[in-house]
Amino acid sequence: MTTPSHPRQRPRLLITGVPTDETIAHATRWFDVEIWREPQPIGAQLAEAAAGMDALLVMPDDRLDAKAIDALPRTVRGLATHSVGTEHIDLSAATARGLPVFHTPDVLTDAVADLAMLLIISAARDASGAERALRAGRWTRWTPTSMMGRSLQGMRLGILGMGRIGTAIAARARPFGMVIHYHNRRRLEPQREAGAIHHASCHDLARHSDVLCLCAPATPELRGVVDATLLDALPDAAMLVNVGRGDLIDEHALFAAVRRGRLTHVATDVYLGEPAIDPRWLELPRATLLPHIGSATREVRSAMGRMAVDGLASVCGAPAAGRCANPEVLSR
Numbered sequence: 001m002t003t004p005s006h007p008r009q010r011p012r013l014l015i016t017g018v019p020t021d022e023t024i025a026h027a028t029r030w031f032d033v034e035i036w037r038e039p040q041p042i043g044a045q046l047a048e049a050a051a052g053m054d055a056l057l058v059m060p061d062d063r064l065d066a067k068a069i070d071a072l073p074r075t076v077r078g079l080a081t082h083s084v085g086t087e088h089i090d091l092s093a094a095t096a097r098g099l100p101v102f103h104t105p106d107v108l109t110d111a112v113a114d115l116a117m118l119l120i121i122s123a124a125r126d127a128s129g130a131e132r133a134l135r136a137g138r139w140t141r142w143t144p145t146s147m148m149g150r151s152l153q154g155m156r157l158g159i160l161g162m163g164r165i166g167t168a169i170a171a172r173a174r175p176f177g178m179v180i181h182y183h184n185r186r187r188l189e190p191q192r193e194a195g196a197i198h199h200a201s202c203h204d205l206a207r208h209s210d211v212l213c214l215c216a217p218a219t220p221e222l223r224g225v226v227d228a229t230l231l232d233a234l235p236d237a238a239m240l241v242n243v244g245r246g247d248l249i250d251e252h253a254l255f256a257a258v259r260r261g262r263l264t265h266v267a268t269d270v271y272l273g274e275p276a277i278d279p280r281w282l283e284l285p286r287a288t289l290l291p292h293i294g295s296a297t298r299e300v301r302s303a304m305g306r307m308a309v310d311g312l313a314s315v316c317g318a319p320a321a322g323r324c325a326n327p328e329v330l331s332r
C-alpha cells in the first residue's frame, strides 16, 4: 500500500524591507519569501503580516518592543535583523518567548570603518561646507585663507567604543598620523590596543579628543552619554563624529553646544528617531549629514542579508548557521 505523498511545505519568511537580489535568491533556497515593499516601516501591521510565517527578517527602523513581540503569531520560530545593532528589539522579551534573534556582526565592520574615515576627513576639511559653497556659486577664487580645514597629522582621535568597528577605525586613522585615544568598557589587550591610549571614563576621553568618534552601541548606560558636560569637556575646536547610534547623543545639548561655539564640525551617519530627524540638524553651519549608510555597499548588504537568512534557516531545519544575539534561547 502506498501512502499518498504531500509536497513538504516550505517554511515561510517575511522580510520587512527590500533586500538585495542576492539575499532574495539565497532566502528562496530555504523559504517561501514575502517582502514588505512599502516605503514606510511595517509598524503596527507586523503581527497581521506575520500570520502563518515561520521566520521574520526585520530592518533597523522596525521597532519590536515587548508588546510587538508578544503580538507575533506563535508560528514564528525565529527573528533576524538586517543589522548588527539590536537596540530596536526587546531582546529580553524575545528570550522570554523562546525566540532566537539573529544579527549581522563582522561583515559590516570594514564598510562602517571606511565611512567613519570619510566623516573624520570631511569634518577636518569641512568637505560638505566647501561643496555647498561651490554649488551656491560662492567659489569666487583661490586664496590661501579660503575654506581652510585642519590637518589630521598629529590630531588626537578619541574613539568611544573600541569594539570591532572602533578597532578598525583606529587601524585606518593611524596611517593618517592620528594619535588614537579610546574608552571602552574593558581595556584592550596590549596587542589589540596597538599603542592606543586608554581612558577610564568617557569624560577623560573627551578631554583628550580633537575628534571624538562614537562607535558604541546605544546600551541603556550609554544613551545620551554625549551630554552638556561631556561636550564642555572637549578641547576648543573639537569635532564630533557619530557612526554608532543617534541615541548616544543628547541632541538638545548638542545643538546648544554648537550655538555656544563648542564644536567646529559635527559629522554623523545616525540620528535620534531617524529618519524623522530633528530639523535643527539641517541648520547646523558646519556639519556633514549622511542618512545611515554605514553598511551600504552592495557587497556588505548582500553579506548581511545572507547571514541573517542563514540564522533563520538554521532554526527552520536547514544546515546553516547564523549569529544569535540571545544564544541562551538556542541551548534550551
Ligand code: DGY
Pocket: 060, 082, 083, 084, 085, 086, 108, 294, 295
Ligand atoms: C547596523 O548594522 O547596526 C548598522 O548601523 C546598520 O543599521
